[in-house]
Amino acid sequence: MVQYLVRRLLWAGVLFLAVTIVTYVIFFLVPANPARLAAGQAATPERVALVEERLGLNDPIYEQYWGFLKRLVFDGSLGESFVDRSSVNDEIFRAAPITASLVFGAMILVLVISVPIGILSALRPRSVLDRVAMTYVLLGISLPSFWVALVLSYIFGFRLGWTPIAGYCEVVSVPQAANCGGFGDWAYHMVLPWLALAIVQAGIYVRFVRAEVMDTMTQDYVRTARAKGAPERKVMKDHILRNALLPVITILGMDIGLLLGGAIFIETVFGLNGLGGTAIRSIGQFDLPVLQGVVIFGAVAIILFTLIVDLLYAWVDPRIRLT
């Protein structure tokens, strides 16, 4: 087990380097001059050259990359924004909780929606419920998340006025200047974003849960449990669900990792200034350090969650744990 962990962590390190190098390379392949954007529209060529020098953009790529790595490892710093020299660390730590609220909340909602529907569908295949559920799955997979977000925002926010259209409120440490804060406001503002993200994602999960439950139900050990005289509820809980939901949880973990990299569409529609919004902005402004920061956060999240999920699976499934 320890060997496995060590090997995974080493591999994670390799992945991390690979991701950051690729980001750097792509950035520099794009034909645009960040110094120019940073200096401003009205800047003279001399001024632009000065900015280039200041930002270190005249150095060769590998020197810039090496500098970035050194800074990260020894100072723990992701650098400074090209645009306003603010700390990237600060920006990430500000934006991350917003994205995290969105993602975790939405995923809980996904489980709440998809697991019961998936189980019921599996228990009654080809019934009316099942057909409705499968139509929902189709819609969920096909509809773009931003479209759903816009529609929800229009109907519930604008027309009915039940929820706010946009904006984020802090749960804890509410800043002085904010006009909303605390748990109630936070949840109130997040309801629609959660729904938008969850409705789309849940489609995939309903199908997945249904397939896993249907498959598990035909297993021989379920028949054995019934042959022992176990009531159907016990069979469902101890035998079917315990085995069927295992893969679902692991996929969920990986999805969380992915989405933490920035649910760009949802964040944009609802004006949530999380990592997604930050990423879009930094791309538009050719702000490499900030972009790199978001990418790194996303990569770390994915690697971390994949690792957690693998460990969880190994812990829960004795066949993996004990060999």
Place this chain on the structure above:
Amino acid sequence: MADELLVVEGLKKHFPVTRGIIFQRQIDAVRAVDGVSFTLNEGETLGVVGESGCGKSTMARCLLKLIEPTEGKIVFRGRDISKLSRREMRPLRREMMMVFQDPYASLNVRKRVGFIVAEALEVHGIATPAERKRRVQSLLEVVGLNPEHYNRFPHEFSGGQRQRIGIARALAINPTLIVCDEPVSALDVSVQAQILNLLKDLQREFGLTYIFIAHDLNVVRHISDRVMVMYLGKPVELASRTELYTAPKHPYTGALLAAVPIPDPALGRLRQRVVLEGDVPNPINPPAACNFHPRCPRFHEGHCDVDTPELRNVAGHAHTAACHYPLEKWPMTPEEIRYDRSRTAAVGS
């Protein structure tokens, strides 16, 4: 004296067990096949019998070079094929074919029967397409299928019929040697009889040589001329059919024969029950010296667990067994069973 078609010497296949964080180093090996030697004459059927984990299927695949052996010599028609590359093996593959166990898994479900049977012909560039079709149809007839079903898919046939297709496929390029890996294990008893009769008929008609692998001792007796019993990767006894079944020499063979249920209630009641205790040991860590000694009713401490018994002639002509204390009488009498295993504590782990 018949020609020697296949001579196998010291065949071994070890699968490495590795450990390590970055660099995998081998710490141990699964000794799937651990020193098999035998001679196969043209036109005969060698039955290979043993329980799960004895290595018979792995050995079969090594013989056909579907798996590369770790060690040992395989001499086919006087030519050493053990070290040949895949390209060098290609022309030789026309001479050796295989029939597999699972009639449902060994046929490509997306291909028509005609294609499946003719594939070997096509690969080796034999005959024109028209000639190939004729050959396939005649083969289908030979194995007892309707030649007009040339264009059907495997799922349209029953298990027994699919196995016939597998046999037709093996026959297509006129091989000399056919290795049958448990060809009737997945079939019902009545269908099994059909396939066994078919195999025997084909052998007579085409002068085929068979290596017949099975775990069912009844089936092996019926079809083999000579029989080799394997245990944990090694052959423990090799004898003619009659001799093996009427006067086995190795205690493991004896235990196997005593364990097979006979469809005769009166005989069954008279039979001496010798129930072998414990399970087949781990091929990664086989017992010292004689692999069978922890379960052997004739175990002699100090000898069987120290000196590895070699396959040597123990009776009649060409009856070999790897045992220091081969059986003298058959059926085994209580006197024959020298060491009462039930007295020892932890039998089987």
Place this chain on the structure above:
Amino acid sequence: MTALLDVRDLRTQFQTEDGFVKAVDGVDFTVESGKTIGIVGESGCGKSVTCLTIMGLNESRNTTSSGQVLFNGEDILGASGSRLRSLRGKEIAMIFQDPMTSLNPVHTVGRQLVETVLLHNDISKTEARGRAREALKEVGIPRAEQRVDDYPHQFSGGMRQRAMIAMAMINDPKLLIADEPTTALDVTTQAQILSLMQKLQEDHGTAIVMITHDLGVVAETAHEVVVMYAAKVVERGTVDAIFTAPQHPYTWGLLGSLPRLDAEIDRLAQIPGQPPSLLNPPRGCRFHPRCAYVMDVCKEKVPELMGVSHDADHEQACFLDEETKTREAARLFAATMAAGTSG
């Protein structure tokens, strides 16, 4: 002595996309306490479905069953779910063919044993665990105290089947139904398991229904035999009667097509063709398309199970006259059994 289990005119059919499949079509047999009855037949003959119907384990949605299943005089075929659940695992237990897939891989063996005990006994968990350890010891699993906390994949095939047997026997059932319990095992392991089952039967007086396609297993373990073909019973009797004087062409075909351990046979008697589809079984006697002795009446009328003249307990369903049957049976016996005794 009333039989422990009395199955009368059992019929089960499944509704599939292609139509009705009559998987069990009029099966009768009885099981006495402390005895073993072997149900023999090839794949698709309905032997497994018969036993699943007895236990009420068929999928209720597309299945209809009729007839009577009298367990200790009580008809359990139409019994309520709760009545059936109280019987299963306690009075009637079942073990299946593949012990690897029949045990839940994520629960320890001990937990699955304890579950069986607690479902039917109002005792503490500690006591249940104690019983679980005893049960594992009784079936011959070494170091039972430690093994009780192991997972199924940590046991070898034979040990797993022993654990399944332990789970089935732990509440001391009166009837044990074993569906091909040794088919997936090696021959030496099979011998161990069959020996174990016989010992348990002697110690507990359990009746056993042994489903198998292996006539050797039946000959060595059963007291009575039921031969099934295409969802019907074609012959029934004591094990000696069936093996020494079989009266049905299918049984002759089965016995004749066996390669023998103890005899030299050049060409096996083979039954031509395949078993019929149960969607559209043949008219009249279901075996007639493959029968070497077929007569016109066989194609029209379904033969009833009738007692043989000298042995009313030996029943068979065939229109052939007794003289021919006795002659054929003797011929078969001479060819196979006699050769056996000389070997």
